[in-house]
Amino acid sequence: MKKQFKIFLLVSIIAIFFVIFYYSLKANNKNNPNVMLNKVLPTIELISFTNFNLRQVLPIINKDKYYLINIWSSWCVPCREEHPILIKLKDKIKIYGINYKDKKTNATSFLNELGNPFYFIGSDKDGSVAIELGAYGIPETYVVNSKGLIVFKHVGPLNKKIYLRIIELIK
């Protein structure tokens, strides 16, 4: 009787470990982009892309119900892919662009070619602004509310599905 019990115990322990490891291996171990959701946007000061004397501090409190922040650059291929969606969003939500580690000439050409959806563009020459916002791979997009809370964050290019989610969110 005791021997049977020992075997049963051993098998159940092995089974439990199997289940734990199986789910752990399956689990998406990529960085969780939700860690900043519903937290206040870290304070950043953007230096205008077009005029070095013009500054914009974010977050902006109690002005717009929502606004969007998009980190992009001219050399980033997925940024080019998602750009039409930003153009579509332009009339629905104010978009602050952060031009990441880019040359002004190249960024300007990019916008001349594909259109400019940005209400304001800040320069992030050394990538420190992106790090302040918890970004690690561009493009990245944030939707911020009037209280400065990040209500949505997306890593990677925007697509139709995400566009619809954003539209729904900012209604």
Place this chain on the structure above:
Amino acid sequence: MASSEREINIYKNIRCLVCQGQSLNDSNSDFAVDLKKVIKKKIINKETDREIYKYLTERYGDWILFSPPLKKNTLLLWGFPLIALVGGVFILRKRLVFYLKQ
């Protein structure tokens, strides 16, 4: 400026998020270089290790650190090896006593 030992230890504990499991210390990717610059500034500003790790985990989650912090949800993670050891000793106690007596 050469990196201090403390600085290197911090870099060794931080995961390069765009590399395959490398630490900041091991990686020269753009992200790693940029993040090291940010951290170096914080060290110059006399921020403590704890403050630096807090800054990073607020933005990137606990996962950015190789040694997860001791919190409620990681207590089991940290405690498990000890529990397993104690458990193993208990199960084998009779055998252990037998061998020790020899």
